[in-house]
Amino acid sequence: MWTENLAMCDWANRIDYDKWTQHQDGGRRFSHMTTNISECVNSVLKGTRNLPVITLVKSTYGRLAELFVIRGQTAEAQLASGAKFCQFFMKTMNRNLRVSRCFTITLFDRHQSEYTVPETTSTRNFLLGMYRVFLRDRTCDCGYFQTLHYSCCHAVACCAQSQLDWSVYVDEVHTM
Incomplete structure (x- = not known):
């Protein structure tokens, strides 16, 4: 039979909710962009x-040490080249830039930085969706802007329309 441990409940209630509850973490988990750390561990433990147990620990240590060296060398090379963002992130943003060129943007409120972005088929005969973008609040109806903490293709299109730099809307967690 399960019983409630009052001392444990009191201890948990003294901890900030954003530290242990996913619904209060503001889109991040301990400053990580994902809450699925177990997937990372599973990829290291694959095979x-x-x-x-002793072999498992040694294997895990060796694999992690190898990955840290590889990632460190990659990061150092990118920093030495003067990159502000990592290559993976820039690949995503280049895709957003390509897609954003196909949108027709309407500015609704210059002071609030509110835009509407209709998404249509390539022939512009069929409306796929209508998205509202609030650059000042860093939100878009598609949900990607606020979830991923960088400009979605709709926000990039709005930046281009208003001759703004999309990179100012990228959270510092994505910078080198």
């Missing part, structure tokens, strides 16, 4: 799950 070692049935090994004895």
Whole structure:
């Protein structure tokens, strides 16, 4: 039978909710962009799950040490080249830039930075969706802007329309 431990409840209630509840974390989990850390661990442990514990620990340590060296060298090379953002992020943003060129933007409120972005088929005969973008609030009806903490293709199109730099709407977590 399960009983409530009052001391444990009191201890948990003294911790800030954003530290242990996903619904209060503001879109991030301990400053990480994903809450699925277990997927990272699973990729490191791939192929070692049935090994004895000591071998599993040594294998995990070796694999992580190898990955840290590779990632460190990649990051250093990108920093040395003067990159502000990593290559993976820039690949995503280049896609957003390409897609954003196809939109027709309407500015509704210059002071609030409110735009509407109709998404149509390539022949412009069929409306796929209508999105509202609030650059000042960093939100878009598509949900990607506020979830990923960088400009979605709709926000990039709005920036281009108003001759704004899209990179100012990128959260610092994505910078080198």
